Amino acid sequence: MSTAISLRLVALSGFSAVALGAFGSHGLRGRLTPDMLDVFQTAVSYQFYHSLAWLAVVLLSLHQPSRWLRLGGICFGAGILLFCGSLYILALSGMRWLGAVTPLGGLALLAGWLFMGLAASRFSVLKP
Numbered sequence: 001m002s003t004a005i006s007l008r009l010v011a012l013s014g015f016s017a018v019a020l021g022a023f024g025s026h027g028l029r030g031r032l033t034p035d036m037l038d039v040f041q042t043a044v045s046y047q048f049y050h051s052l053a054w055l056a057v058v059l060l061s062l063h064q065p066s067r068w069l070r071l072g073g074i075c076f077g078a079g080i081l082l083f084c085g086s087l088y089i090l091a092l093s094g095m096r097w098l099g100a101v102t103p104l105g106g107l108a109l110l111a112g113w114l115f116m117g118l119a120a121s122r123f124s125v126l127k128p
Contacts, residue, residue: 006058006073010051013080017048020088028091036091043087050080050109057116064123072115079108 021044028037054076061069083105086098 001070001073003058003062006061007055009077010055010058013047013051013054013077017044017051020044021048032091036094039087040091043084043091046087046109047080047084050076050084050112053112053116054080057112057119060116060119064119066119066122068115068119068122072112072119075108075112075115079105079110079112081105083109 021041024037024040024044028040032040054073057069057073057076061073082101086101086105089095090098090102
């Protein structure tokens with residue numbers, strides 16, 4: 001995937017995290033149970049944090065491209081979609097069967113961090 005496309009996807013993820021956070025705070029309070037509102041806010045938080053991590057991966061790949069960074073970016077994108085997406089749908093619809101998808105997204109987010117770490121271990125600027 002090109003850097004331009006990756007940056008557009010990261011920007012879309014960050015934008016939607018802010019928009020969904022505002023929607024959750026202002027539009028869903030009183031409409032969702034406190035538990036489901038917590039689920040929604042968890043999704044927003046994870047989406048925002050991992051959008052920043054995904055941005056770091058894209059920017060690092062400009063400096064030192066690697067297969068690990070590319071895999072990390074793919075995992076962050078997939079993890080945001082699966083983990084956060086399933087939590088958003090669960091909170092808004094109550095469809096509990098999506099709980100089976102959420103851990104897969106969590107594993108993808110963990111893999112993104114792992115790949116980012118593997119890439120960093122190979123950066124020439126970090127070696128003494």
